[in-house]
Amino acid sequence: MRRTFFELGSLAGLVIIAAVLSQLFFPNRISFFTKYVETEGADGSKLIPAILLNSIHNSNSQPASSDLENIPPENPATISTGDVYELFQGKSAIIIDARDLEAYESGHITGAWNIPYHKFLDRLELLDPLPLDTLIITYCDGEDCNASIELANALVSMGFSNIRYYFGGWNAWLKDNYPITSGSAQ
Amino acid sequence: MKLPPILNHLFRILLGGIFIYASLDKIWEPGLFAKAIYNYRLLPDLLLHPVAILLPWLELITGIMLLANFFPKTSALVQLILISVFTLAIITAISRGLDIQCGCFSLDASGTRATWWKVGENLLLIALAAVVVMQTRLGMHYSLAQSADHSD
Numbered sequence: 001m002r003r004t005f006f007e008l009g010s011l012a013g014l015v016i017i018a019a020v021l022s023q024l025f026f027p028n029r030i031s032f033f034t035k036y037v038e039t040e041g042a043d044g045s046k047l048i049p050a051i052l053l054n055s056i057h058n059s060n061s062q063p064a065s066s067d068l069e070n071i072p073p074e075n076p077a078t079i080s081t082g083d084v085y086e087l088f089q090g091k092s093a094i095i096i097d098a099r100d101l102e103a104y105e106s107g108h109i110t111g112a113w114n115i116p117y118h119k120f121l122d123r124l125e126l127l128d129p130l131p132l133d134t135l136i137i138t139y140c141d142g143e144d145c146n147a148s149i150e151l152a153n154a155l156v157s158m159g160f161s162n163i164r165y166y167f168g169g170w171n172a173w174l175k176d177n178y179p180i181t182s183g184s185a186q
Numbered sequence: 187m188k189l190p191p192i193l194n195h196l197f198r199i200l201l202g203g204i205f206i207y208a209s210l211d212k213i214w215e216p217g218l219f220a221k222a223i224y225n226y227r228l229l230p231d232l233l234l235h236p237v238a239i240l241l242p243w244l245e246l247i248t249g250i251m252l253l254a255n256f257f258p259k260t261s262a263l264v265q266l267i268l269i270s271v272f273t274l275a276i277i278t279a280i281s282r283g284l285d286i287q288c289g290c291f292s293l294d295a296s297g298t299r300a301t302w303w304k305v306g307e308n309l310l311l312i313a314l315a316a317v318v319v320m321q322t323r324l325g326m327h328y329s330l331a332q333s334a335d336h337s338d
Contacts, residue, residue: 004259004260004263007257007259007260007261008260008264010257011244011247011248011251011257011260011261011264014247015240015243015244015247016240018243018246018247019239019240019243022213022239022243023239026213026214026216028214028215028216028217029216030216030217030220030235030238030239031235032235032236032239033232033235033236034220034231034232034233034234034235036231047231048231049220049224049231049234051217051220051221051224051234051235052221052224100285118285118287118299144227146221146224146225150221
């Protein structure tokens, strides 16, 4: 038993040393402590781990003070239910449902497209005609899913510059009795 | 029951190799691994980064230890515990209806999903790790000890 504890301790020591060294030298390192960003949830603002977003929040390095005014606006950025509804009424944004086809067909925000995040690459042709500065809102079920954030990240990496993720999502939209449709995908 | 030494070596090397392979993507992309852990909704957010940083190194180091035949029993025991925890996490994810990426080997968006098929694969790995644990001894002289046992 003592031998087992000795070996476990040795393994733990090696793991800690290797992890610390990796944090010093690896290019893709993350901070040891979880960072958070404020996000519009169904019931007001909520903190989520910043690692979910491909944004300046994840960077370990701080921008030089002279560059501060040049930091681009957050992309993707969070958006509240009220703002989504306003854009929906003005038809001034493309709304994308990141859930799977079955969930989409059982009910979605009226006019929303369906691009399930994990089948994202199969539906790229839908995005081809869109200019890169198109305002796009992604959503999924709500605070218990993050397909909306993942899809938003993927769109940003494709070069889209005006992406919003609607973290309150389908549940928040339903709660406020905003227009919904059921049926097949576009 | 004692297995022939050649099978013991084969199983130990196979298990070590699988864990080394599984750790590489996670070590290189701890951010993506933290996301994969987050998707399971089991850990408090506070622990996401520490676990995403430490766990892949534990996989790599126990894998190397198994290949090098150094602390083989303890390394295999740690891996047995890890795979069991991962399998339970996948089962709870499926039972909660989460359609998420497994985060087991590849961290790409198109990587393996957390499915019953994955649970089946993990059960095979659990069996493999259990055999290695049962067939090895503590310490660093496993092969000599095993060979001596079999020559008796």
